[in-house]
Amino acid sequence: MRAAALALSAALATSVAAGADGEASARSLTRYSAAALYNAGNAAARAGQYAQAILDYERAQLLAPLDADARRNLEVVQARAGAGSVATRDWLRRAHVGPAPALYEAGLVGLLLAGMALLARARWPRSAAAPALRLIGAAGALLLVASVIDALATAPVLKDAVVMQASAATASPTPAGATLFTVPAGETVALEDSHGAFWLIRDAQGREGWVPRSGVERVVPRATDS
Amino acid sequence: MSRSGIGEVTVRTLLSVLAACVVSFAAATAAPSGTQTLSPTEIQMGESATLTITSSGSTASEIAPPAVPGLEFNEVGQASRVQSINGVTSVSASATYQIMAQQPGVYTIPAAVPGAQPVVLTVKPGGQGGGTAGAGAPPGAGGTGAGAGANPGSSAGAAPPANASSLPSGPTQFAADGAAFVRLRLAKHSLYVGESIPVDIEVGLRDGLVASLNGPPILNGDAFTLNPLAAKPQSREEIVEGKPFTVLLWHSLLSAVKPGTLSLTLQTPLTVRFRTPRPGWGSGSNPGDPFDDPIFQNFFRGSFFNLTQKEITVSSAPASFDIEPLPSEGRPASFSGAIGHFSVSSELSEQSATAGDPLTLRLRVSGSGNFDRVRDPMLHDVPGWKTYEPSARFKPADEIGFSGEKVFEQPLIATASGALTLPPIEFSYFDPETHRYEETRTAPLTVQIAPPTGSPRVAQAPQSAPAPSTPASAAPGDGLRPDHVETSGGASTLLPPYATPAGLALPGALLVAFGLTAAWIRRGPQARADRRAQRAALDTEPWLRAMERAQTRNDPDEFFAAAREFLKRTLAARWQLSPDRVTLESVGARLGADSELTRVFKLAEEARYARLDPREIDLQLWGGKVRQQPGAEART
Numbered sequence: 001m002r003a004a005a006l007a008l009s010a011a012l013a014t015s016v017a018a019g020a021d022g023e024a025s026a027r028s029l030t031r032y033s034a035a036a037l038y039n040a041g042n043a044a045a046r047a048g049q050y051a052q053a054i055l056d057y058e059r060a061q062l063l064a065p066l067d068a069d070a071r072r073n074l075e076v077v078q079a080r081a082g083a084g085s086v087a088t089r090d091w092l093r094r095a096h097v098g099p100a101p102a103l104y105e106a107g108l109v110g111l112l113l114a115g116m117a118l119l120a121r122a123r124w125p126r127s128a129a130a131p132a133l134r135l136i137g138a139a140g141a142l143l144l145v146a147s148v149i150d151a152l153a154t155a156p157v158l159k160d161a162v163v164m165q166a167s168a169a170t171a172s173p174t175p176a177g178a179t180l181f182t183v184p185a186g187e188t189v190a191l192e193d194s195h196g197a198f199w200l201i202r203d204a205q206g207r208e209g210w211v212p213r214s215g216v217e218r219v220v221p222r223a224t225d226s
Numbered sequence: 227m228s229r230s231g232i233g234e235v236t237v238r239t240l241l242s243v244l245a246a247c248v249v250s251f252a253a254a255t256a257a258p259s260g261t262q263t264l265s266p267t268e269i270q271m272g273e274s275a276t277l278t279i280t281s282s283g284s285t286a287s288e289i290a291p292p293a294v295p296g297l298e299f300n301e302v303g304q305a306s307r308v309q310s311i312n313g314v315t316s317v318s319a320s321a322t323y324q325i326m327a328q329q330p331g332v333y334t335i336p337a338a339v340p341g342a343q344p345v346v347l348t349v350k351p352g353g354q355g356g357g358t359a360g361a362g363a364p365p366g367a368g369g370t371g372a373g374a375g376a377n378p379g380s381s382a383g384a385a386p387p388a389n390a391s392s393l394p395s396g397p398t399q400f401a402a403d404g405a406a407f408v409r410l411r412l413a414k415h416s417l418y419v420g421e422s423i424p425v426d427i428e429v430g431l432r433d434g435l436v437a438s439l440n441g442p443p444i445l446n447g448d449a450f451t452l453n454p455l456a457a458k459p460q461s462r463e464e465i466v467e468g469k470p471f472t473v474l475l476w477h478s479l480l481s482a483v484k485p486g487t488l489s490l491t492l493q494t495p496l497t498v499r500f501r502t503p504r505p506g507w508g509s510g511s512n513p514g515d516p517f518d519d520p521i522f523q524n525f526f527r528g529s530f531f532n533l534t535q536k537e538i539t540v541s542s543a544p545a546s547f548d549i550e551p552l553p554s555e556g557r558p559a560s561f562s563g564a565i566g567h568f569s570v571s572s573e574l575s576e577q578s579a580t581a582g583d584p585l586t587l588r589l590r591v592s593g594s595g596n597f598d599r600v601r602d603p604m605l606h607d608v609p610g611w612k613t614y615e616p617s618a619r620f621k622p623a624d625e626i627g628f629s630g631e632k633v634f635e636q637p638l639i640a641t642a643s644g645a646l647t648l649p650p651i652e653f654s655y656f657d658p659e660t661h662r663y664e665e666t667r668t669a670p671l672t673v674q675i676a677p678p679t680g681s682p683r684v685a686q687a688p689q690s691a692p693a694p695s696t697p698a699s700a701a702p703g704d705g706l707r708p709d710h711v712e713t714s715g716g717a718s719t720l721l722p723p724y725a726t727p728a729g730l731a732l733p734g735a736l737l738v739a740f741g742l743t744a745a746w747i748r749r750g751p752q753a754r755a756d757r758r759a760q761r762a763a764l765d766t767e768p769w770l771r772a773m774e775r776a777q778t779r780n781d782p783d784e785f786f787a788a789a790r791e792f793l794k795r796t797l798a799a800r801w802q803l804s805p806d807r808v809t810l811e812s813v814g815a816r817l818g819a820d821s822e823l824t825r826v827f828k829l830a831e832e833a834r835y836a837r838l839d840p841r842e843i844d845l846q847l848w849g850g851k852v853r854q855q856p857g858a859e860a861r862t
Binding site for chain 2: 031032033034035036038039040042043044045046047049052059062063069072073076077100101104105107108111112115118119122123151154158174175176197212214219220221222
């Protein structure tokens with residue numbers, strides 16, 4: 001038992017360490033595209049690496065939320081891995097319908113249009129173009145609202161992470177903490193807090209516990225993760 | 227009673243008292259008798275046994291353990307008892323010792339006090355061949371006994387027990403008056419940036435003085451990283467400087483992250499117990515013993531002292547390192563940070579396949595070093611092959627992951643047919659023993675690829691840059707939807723733009739710009755003109771004088787013209803308009819058609835085209851009305 005625990009801790013300390021490289025993933029992707037991530041997920045799933053496949057599918061869905069193939073394959077692999085996803089409890093995510101960069105740019109354009117229309121009406125209130133300005137302002141406001149809704153929908157994803165190796169979730173952020181439950185590999189969890197070398201995660205069933213950082217990889221990697 | 231009777235009684239009483247004293251004296255000064263018990267009677271090397279010696283008629287300070295060659299006796303406690311029964315007082319004392327053996331064998335411990343029986347202790351060789359068995363072996367050749375560790379692993383090649391370290395020991399720094407210590411065992415003190423070395427961390431806890439270990443050792447040194455420690459450390463008993471300790475042992479890997487001469491410590495939180503004298507018992511050198519007697523010291527110890535617990539942090543002695551940066555000369559282009567000693571081999575999952583079927587290329591990197599820096603050196607952009615991102619798994623050969631084998635697996639799909647050769651895979655690392663970079667490579671692998679059956683989809687391998695990726699068909703029966711066509715481009719980050727500082731700053735700057743512009747518009751040229759007109763409108767004095775002159779001359783035409791100008795300026799200032807915009811229509815709209823001020827504007831308008839009859843108009847009355855504050859509310 002102790003040897004197994006020692007082996008597991010040593011394995012956790014060294015394996016998947018390259019996956020915490022920050023912006024670049026463990027598999028040396030320098031640019032992210034939905035198709036490349038989806039295909040990488042397929043390859044990992046066929047090789048039996050379900051946790052990696054789930055991570056790739058989650059990332060692909062971030063860039064192409066309407067991709068039914070990615071959603072379908074993600075569900076298949078999650079079922080095979082016996083893993084759940086904290087995302088299923090969050091209805092707001094369904095409002096994420098397009099790539100975040102495109103919707104952000106649309107929001108900027110909407111902000112420009114609405115702002116300039118309002119200013120023009122304030123400067124020339126009795127101008128003959130007032131109806132057109134009103135229309136432009138309304139269109140800009142719509143784009144801005146859509147962008148804000150998408151930002152709110154993707155905000156929870158910033159906390160998402162995939163458990164790459166089955167881990168014991170403990171009551172305290174120490175190796176000697178009491179085990180509360182086991183998180184299977186491939187489970188998509190939400191990162192609630194961090195302390196030292198541990199993350200406080202919340203799983204699909206709403207349970208919270210501390211797991212080692214080295215066994216978890218964010219869906220949206222950060223430079224500070226390394 | 228007669229005199230002789232009294233005398234007889236007195237003599238009897240005196241004799242009885244004398245006899246009682248003699249008996250008590252005899253009881254008190256009777257030859258002491260004792261016992262000694264040993265538990266357990268059979269131990270292994272590195273373990274300890276407890277010897278309890280009890281003696282009647284003596285004090286604890288008078289008890290001393292016997293001298294037995296090959297055994298160490300360490301006192302762990304004393305106790306005394308005073309008993310008085312039916313006038314007979316008896317005193318007994320006991321002392322407890324922890325016994326550690328320097329070598330295996332069978333030892334006879336003679337009686338330490340009169341009346342005690344000798345006891346026999348059997349010490350067997352213990353652990354992984356620790357030490358040489360037999361009582362005749364020279365002392366010190368055993369495993370890790372007390373104070374061992376100067377150069378472990380050199381005693382005739384015998385490996386230390388599983389719960390002991392084989393690394394050289396650092397200095398032992400005690401804390402909390404010797405209640406605990408943290409000690410480091412390191413393989414070496416000079417290393418390169420990024421190099422990993424094994425480290426053993428020992429935490430010694432004095433039995434009875436340390437209440438609890440409140441957490442694992444924590445690294446204090448920002449120039450180093452330490453692999454996570456095991457949840458349950460190994461444990462053993464050890465005598466350190468003549469005192470028994472429970473030593474907890476963790477194995478881990480230590481890495482340096484920056485160059486220089488740097489040091490680190492390991493700290494562990496503990497709860498220790500200590501006694502503090504109770505208030506009121508504080509005089510002299512022994513505040514708890516007003517009688518200054520060892521019997522009473524032990525008897526009343528609990529009464530005179532409070533047992534207190536305190537949380538402390540115990541730190542190891544600083545360990546200093548000379549950390550060198552990796553040399554830049556001779557660094558191969560494929561070097562990714564691996565430091566140690568490695569060898570590589572590769573293999574394909576199949577020797578033959580059909581085009582479009584997936585194959586797995588497997589690379590094995592084995593040896594010792596920092597496997598976390600062993601990045602995938604797999605294939606990319608190989609003509610005739612579609613490559614996917616590889617995965618990695620590590621199989622440690624030891625419990626800390628310093629030695630082992632890291633296996634990279636990369637899915638490949640041949641896009642051409644024929645005898646295809648995969649190029650060798652290059653892997654480079656830095657060897658800290660030879661102080662130079664080493665380059666290894668695998669042998670090329672050849673595989674026979676047959677054309678796909680019934681479909682001319684696959685062309686010959688292109689000679690120039692690889693063709694754009696085509697979607698690979700899904701392997702039959704895997705339940706997954708097929709691959710997608712990949713196009714060039716993509717995002718450099720998955721982070722949404724609004725989650726970056728620049729992404730938030732841009733819309734914020736736009737909002738600030740719009741706000742400033744709106745504020746400027748509100749205070750723009752028209753507004754400035756209005757304010758100038760308002761200031762001008764306040765200059766109503768000339769028109770008041772004109773009204774007075776017209777009243778004097780009884781000229782209604784001039785009066786109403788002046789009154790209108792006066793009211794235009796007054797109302798313009800009140801309504802924040804230009805006086806030119808205060809007209810009959812605007813006044814009527816704001817104040818109503820029946821308002822007297824509206825009537826003034828009407829009369830002034832009539833006077834422009836026809837002379838007013840002064841007999842029908844009371845200029846004094848109108849003058850009074852006009853001079854009143856014209857702040858009538860607008861008709862709603």
